[in-house]
Amino acid sequence: xxxxxxxxxxxxxxxxxxxxxxxxxxxxxxxxxxxxxxxxxxxxxxxxxxxxxxxxxxxxxxxxxxxxxxxxxxxxxxxxxxxxxxxxxxxxxxxxxxxxxxxxxxxxxxxxxxxxxxxxxxxxxxxxxxxxxxxxxxxxxxxxxxxxxxxxxxxxxxxxxxxxxxxxxxxxxxxxxxxxxxxxxxxxxxxxxxxxxxxxxxxxxxxxxxxxxxxxxxxxxxxxxxxxxxxxxxxxxxxxxxxxxxxxxxxxxxxxxxxxxxxxxxxxxxxxxxxxxxxxxxxxxxxxxxxxxxxxxxxxxxxxxxxxxxxxxxxxxxxxxx
Amino acid sequence: xxxxxxxxxxxxxxxxxxxxxxxxxxxxxxxxxxxxxxxxxxxxxxxxxxxxxxxxxxxxxxxxxxxxxxxxxxxxxxxxxxxxxxxxxxxxxxxxxxxxxxxxxxxxxxxxxxxxxxxxxxxxxxxxxxxxxxxxxxxxxxxxxxxxxxxxxxxxxxxxxxxxxxxxxxxxxxxxxxxxxxxxxxxxxxxxxxxxxxxxxxxxxxxxxxxxxxxxxxxxxxxxxxxxxxxxxxxxxxxxxxxxxxxxxxxxxxxxxxxxxxxxxxxxxxxxxxxxxxxxxxxxxxxxxxxxxxxxxxxxxxxxxxxxxxxxxxxxxxxxxxxxxxxxxxxxxxxxxxxxx
Numbered sequence: 001x002x003x004x005x006x007x008x009x010x011x012x013x014x015x016x017x018x019x020x021x022x023x024x025x026x027x028x029x030x031x032x033x034x035x036x037x038x039x040x041x042x043x044x045x046x047x048x049x050x051x052x053x054x055x056x057x058x059x060x061x062x063x064x065x066x067x068x069x070x071x072x073x074x075x076x077x078x079x080x081x082x083x084x085x086x087x088x089x090x091x092x093x094x095x096x097x098x099x100x101x102x103x104x105x106x107x108x109x110x111x112x113x114x115x116x117x118x119x120x121x122x123x124x125x126x127x128x129x130x131x132x133x134x135x136x137x138x139x140x141x142x143x144x145x146x147x148x149x150x151x152x153x154x155x156x157x158x159x160x161x162x163x164x165x166x167x168x169x170x171x172x173x174x175x176x177x178x179x180x181x182x183x184x185x186x187x188x189x190x191x192x193x194x195x196x197x198x199x200x201x202x203x204x205x206x207x208x209x210x211x212x213x214x215x216x217x218x219x220x221x222x223x224x225x226x227x228x229x230x231x232x233x234x235x236x237x238x239x240x241x242x243x244x245x246x247x248x249x250x251x252x253x254x255x256x257x258x259x260x261x262x263x264x265x266x267x268x269x270x271x272x273x274x275x276x277x278x279x280x281x282x283x284x285x286x287x288x289x290x291x292x293x294x295x296x297x298x299x300x301x302x303x304x305x306x307x308x309x310x311x312x313x314x315x316x317x318x319x320x321x322x
Numbered sequence: 323x324x325x326x327x328x329x330x331x332x333x334x335x336x337x338x339x340x341x342x343x344x345x346x347x348x349x350x351x352x353x354x355x356x357x358x359x360x361x362x363x364x365x366x367x368x369x370x371x372x373x374x375x376x377x378x379x380x381x382x383x384x385x386x387x388x389x390x391x392x393x394x395x396x397x398x399x400x401x402x403x404x405x406x407x408x409x410x411x412x413x414x415x416x417x418x419x420x421x422x423x424x425x426x427x428x429x430x431x432x433x434x435x436x437x438x439x440x441x442x443x444x445x446x447x448x449x450x451x452x453x454x455x456x457x458x459x460x461x462x463x464x465x466x467x468x469x470x471x472x473x474x475x476x477x478x479x480x481x482x483x484x485x486x487x488x489x490x491x492x493x494x495x496x497x498x499x500x501x502x503x504x505x506x507x508x509x510x511x512x513x514x515x516x517x518x519x520x521x522x523x524x525x526x527x528x529x530x531x532x533x534x535x536x537x538x539x540x541x542x543x544x545x546x547x548x549x550x551x552x553x554x555x556x557x558x559x560x561x562x563x564x565x566x567x568x569x570x571x572x573x574x575x576x577x578x579x580x581x582x583x584x585x586x587x588x589x590x591x592x593x594x595x596x597x598x599x600x601x602x603x604x605x606x607x608x609x610x611x612x613x614x615x616x617x618x619x620x621x622x623x624x625x626x627x628x629x630x631x632x633x634x635x636x637x638x639x640x641x642x643x644x645x646x647x648x649x650x651x652x653x654x655x656x657x658x659x660x661x662x663x
Contacts, residue, residue, distance in 0.1 A: 072383075102420070103418065105420070106418055106420045107418045107419060113419050113420070113423070120387075121386070121419060121423075127375075127406065128379055128407060130376075131375060131378070131382070132380075132407075134379070134383060135379065135382060135383020135386070135391075136383040136384070136386065136387055138368075139383070142365070162375045165371065165376035166379070166380070168373070169370065169373065169376055169377075169380060173368070
């Protein structure tokens with residue numbers, strides 16, 4: 001546990017974490033919204049995979065981990081990066097191909113890295129993520145560390161053979177591994193009904209191989225935070241990997257600055273993104289459980305947006321743009 | 323100590339397991355007692371399920387965290403099930419993350435011909451590997467095999483060691499402290515600068531046998547064996563300069579020549595040295611997959627006989643020579659003592 005949380009009562013600890021989560025979600029949303037605007041204005045067509053609308057998953061997981069737990073992401077990992085404490089300035093530089101970026105401009109939007117905070121990389125070839133993270137978790141095991149390795153994938157990449165193969169390897173070698181499936185119900189724009197058999201059952205498959213499996217509403221920060229804490233303990237205590245399956249809602253298109261609801265492939269109601277907004281769900285919890293007023297939360301929101309915009313604009317002013 | 327190729331590779335891995343506790347061996351059938359790895363180093367040897375893609379990814383992840391894994395693949399065709407991890411992850415890792423984040427994973431991949439193994443167990447795919455930005459090692463002798471395992475275990479770069487299984491029983495006295503940094507080796511007796519045969523992998527066996535035969539007839543030639551292609555290689559130019567010392571060059575490949583490694587060398591030669599006055603000859607199989615049947619193999623694979631006849635032709639001797647193609651040489655594992663070369 002971090003020093004700043006050491007002497008807090010459980011309730012105060014939770015409150016601090018929830019507020020931190022609220023700030024992180026807002027930071028991700030502000031930075032990514034600014035990115036979307038810039039890409040639109042600049043008519044940039046390169047990949048930009050935004051996580052707006054599904055930030056609770058990244059933040060809930062990463063706030064339940066510590067710095068020495070290692071996280072590996074995918075093509076849509078700005079949120080994972082910020083949630084784990086990655087350097088935002090370096091992230092913005094990287095997305096615009098500047099040499100001051102976290103990968104010196106060689107990686108771009110789909111390659112985030114900040115090893116100082118345990119964010120050990122991302123790859124847009126999602127089928128590769130799970131096997132790579134299993135090797136990372138073996139390195140933790142070989143060093144007898146009390147930490148876990150976490151890999152973020154989507155529901156599409158959980159259809160890859162490497163996913164099942166690796167759960168088997170992780171069970172065989174008792175690896176401290178947590179796989180997060182961020183299930184937005186679409187692989188790019190193809191719904192699961194066209195990709196999965198009617199009786200497809202993640203729970204039976206994962207538990208059948210021998211790992212822990214749990215499925216939650218991926219828009220609810222509090223639930224994700226608590227479940228991740230529990231799973232980390234279970235993984236280390238029982239020497240058994242786990243899969244945490246989160247149902248999330250992507251608000252933007254698979255890639256780029258367009259809002260997803262502007263497209264016609266979704267079968268859900270048009271307003272679903274807003275009724276299940278993770279920010280609103282968390283705000284409601286803060287109001288109900290910790291007696292924050294709407295005005296309190298509005299002040300926090302304004303502050304976070306101001307700070308994030310300041311960082312973003314300072315970076316953009318220093319970049320030689322295309 | 324005189325040992326064969328397969329013993330050299332095993333000894334070198336055993337030595338490295340002992341010397342470097344971060345060195346691990348990962349793969350399918352790596353825990354066999356006859357290899358001895360698992361018994362002596364249980365915490366550094368990981369037997370794996372039949373899941374090539376995940377095995378390779380596991381090794382990439384381990385390497386990214388400071389370990390030095392060597393993945394065994396018994397056939398290149400099976401390794402291909404995990405090529406994403408080799409080509410898209412391992413080879414790009416340090417580059418895509420801006421440098422200073424090495425991923426020193428290595429893959430030992432067995433390949434090449436044997437009677438009965440057919441089109442799907444005998445491929446090479448060398449050119450694919452050569453375009454991967456990985457360091458590619460192709461040992462042709464027990465000494466090179468021994469040295470290269472140690473070299474890759476000390477390197478920060480990801481690498482692939484392509485192991486031609488036809489060389490397994492070739493013998494040589496191996497010096498355990500000799501590390502050869504050169505990317506090629508030239509076999510020659512005197513200062514002959516007339517004919518050079520350029521080859522790699524198991525082609526060395528055919529070339530040295532032909533060289534020996536022709537030497538007894540009073541015809542001397544040199545053989546160059548290319549043993550590694552490094553991603554950033556100053557040796558390339560030295561190799562090209564050496565080749566350009568010769569007037570007549572024969573490229574001998576046991577896989578189809580077109581678009582293969584030797585075809586690339588020829589391209590580099592004409593591009594970098596701006597010399598088009600070489601007399602160039604090529605000997606290689608036709609552009610088809612390799613057959614299974616021993617009768618078709620005789621037609622498909624070029625042999626020492628083809629080299630001898632071509633050289634006789636080049637030097638203007640039009641005699642017909644009877645050459646015995648031994649069963650081991652043609653279909654299995656040739657037994658050749660490299661100490662005499």
